[in-house]
Amino acid sequence: MLDFDTAQARMVEAGQATDKTENCLLHEALGRVLAETITATVNLPPDDNSAMDGYAVRLADFHPDQALPIQQRVYAGESPAALKPGHAIRLFTGSLIPAGADTVVIQENCTETDNTVTIHSTPQLGENVRKRGEDMAAGQVILQAGTRLEPAELTCLAAQGRDRISVYKRLRIGILTNGDELVVPGQALGPAQIYNTNGPTLAALSAGMGAQVVHQIHAPDQPQAIEKALATLRVDCDLILTVGGISVGEKDYVRPALEQAGASLDLWKVRMKPGKPVALAWLGETPVVCLPGNPVSAYVVFALMVTPLIRRMQGRSDCLPPVNTGRLNCNRPYKETRAEFLRVRAATDKQGTLLLQPYAKQGSNIISSLADSDGLARIPPDTLTGDGAMVSYYAWHDWLR
Numbered sequence: 540m541l542d543f544d545t546a547q548a549r550m551v552e553a554g555q556a557t558d559k560t561e562n563c564l565l566h567e568a569l570g571r572v573l574a575e576t577i578t579a580t581v582n583l584p585p586d587d588n589s590a591m592d593g594y595a596v597r598l599a600d601f602h603p604d605q606a607l608p609i610q611q612r613v614y615a616g617e618s619p620a621a622l623k624p625g626h627a628i629r630l631f632t633g634s635l636i637p638a639g640a641d642t643v644v645i646q647e648n649c650t651e652t653d654n655t656v657t658i659h660s661t662p663q664l665g666e667n668v669r670k671r672g673e674d675m676a677a678g679q680v681i682l683q684a685g686t687r688l689e690p691a692e693l694t695c696l697a698a699q700g701r702d703r704i705s706v707y708k709r710l711r712i713g714i715l716t717n718g719d720e721l722v723v724p725g726q727a728l729g730p731a732q733i734y735n736t737n738g739p740t741l742a743a744l745s746a747g748m749g750a751q752v753v754h755q756i757h758a759p760d761q762p763q764a765i766e767k768a769l770a771t772l773r774v775d776c777d778l779i780l781t782v783g784g785i786s787v788g789e790k791d792y793v794r795p796a797l798e799q800a801g802a803s804l805d806l807w808k809v810r811m812k813p814g815k816p817v818a819l820a821w822l823g824e825t826p827v828v829c830l831p832g833n834p835v836s837a838y839v840v841f842a843l844m845v846t847p848l849i850r851r852m853q854g855r856s857d858c859l860p861p862v863n864t865g866r867l868n869c870n871r872p873y874k875e876t877r878a879e880f881l882r883v884r885a886a887t888d889k890q891g892t893l894l895l896q897p898y899a900k901q902g903s904n905i906i907s908s909l910a911d912s913d914g915l916a917r918i919p920p921d922t923l924t925g926d927g928a929m930v931s932y933y934a935w936h937d938w939l940r
């Protein structure tokens with residue numbers, strides 16, 4: 540059986556970064572991956588402007604409690620004249636700084652009477668002046684190709700006046716669930732039936748990664764039905780995810796169906812808990828990741844094994860998100876022959892250390908543990924690990940985007 544880190548590295552290496560790009564409108568770019576490196580073409584701010592509502596002065600003209608004539612009122616969006624010696628210009632947050640002015644005094648420290656202003660504080664040179672290009676300077680690289688576009692990145696693009704950008708084409712994912720016991724949510728459950736949760740879960744996780752779910756197929760426990768579904772999926776998908784039917788049960792038909800379809804097996808079984816019966820196969824050029832059917836196992840394997848592959852295929856530069864360290868806060872020790880990933884709540888103590896509290900029930904069927912956890916604490920294999928131990932922590936927030 541492969542150890543976890545080797546298997547994870549193999550998943551990343553297996554992915555072929557896309558080179559297919561398209562133009563995308565800014566307002567549709569959330570979650571897309573930049574295919575071009577963005578260099579600032581305009582300074583931000585384009586010119587010195589005021590950070591506050593107040594009065595622009597030349598500091599050398601300042602004398603305590605002396606009234607300066609107000610030369611002009613300048614609102615944001617207007618171009619001021621040059622400041623005359625011994626004068627002040629009334630301005631507002633975002634107003635351009637007039638030539639000759641070097642300091643803005645906030646209005647709370649001034650009294651305005653008869654078109655003159657008296658300053659009651661002692662201003663510092665340059666206070667409340669936002670300098671041209673201090674945020675982004677023309678010519679400076681602001682975003683690298685391979686970056687996933689979050690609201691913050693979209694803000695930078697908008698600030699540069701970009702309304703369209705080059706992004707990589709969306710990764711097309713196909714999902715195959717199987718199992719005779721499964722029913723689509725919305726229908727009544729019959730005897731011995733349960734709802735198909737893995738289908739909607741993997742679709743949502745894929746969408747959260749910015750991928751497009753082109754097919755979501757459910758097959759009964761019949762080899763031919765699974766083969767037929769695989770044949771459909773390989774036509775339209777860059778990546779196929781199967782879930783369930785991959786273990787050693789008598790009706791676990793995914794592996795035989797893949798073999799029948801001519802797939803080659805790349806990786807099979809990983810020393811991790813949950814998630815042991817994970818597989819990577821190739822249907823021609825198309826990678827197929829087989830996830831274990833237990834809902835928690837599928838979720839954890841998606842986060843730790845599938846998202847690195849997805850990021851690589853999407854052209855992203857951050858295939859492996861950060862792994863943090865935290866202190867286990869628990870009332871029992873853990874020990875397994877596989878690397879164990881516990882669903883934990885994370886909190887920070889007064890010293891700033893992450894405290895990781897495992898969810899009481901860690902079975903791979905305990906769906907409620909997913910919504911009630913912040914991420915996964917990693918217990919090393921064959922090592923008794925208990926309260927106070929420092930362990931690796933994988934935050935959902937980092938690993939599911």
Ligand SMILES: Nc1nc2c(c(=O)[nH]1)N[C@H]1C(S)=C(S)[C@@H](COP(=O)(O)OP(=O)(O)OC[C@H]3O[C@@H](n4cnc5c(N)ncnc54)[C@H](O)[C@@H]3O)O[C@H]1N2
Pocket residue numbers: 716717718720721733734735736737738782783784785786787788791813814815816830831832833834836903
């Ligand atoms: N004798 C052994 N039994 C099992 C082993 C083993 O090594 N030897 N491995 C166990 C582990 S670990 C896991 S994980 C599961 C994985 O089994 P499969 O991937 O073959 O999945 P299934 O048997 O089809 O289903 C497992 C479980 O999950 C439920 N399930 C499946 N699909 C869905 C779905 N779409 N939505 C909701 N729930 C689903 C299914 O009803 C089963 O309860 O095997 C262990 N057994």
Ligand code: MOO
Pocket residue numbers: 811812813814815816831833836903
């Ligand atoms: O992947 Mo299984 O969930 O280890 O029980």
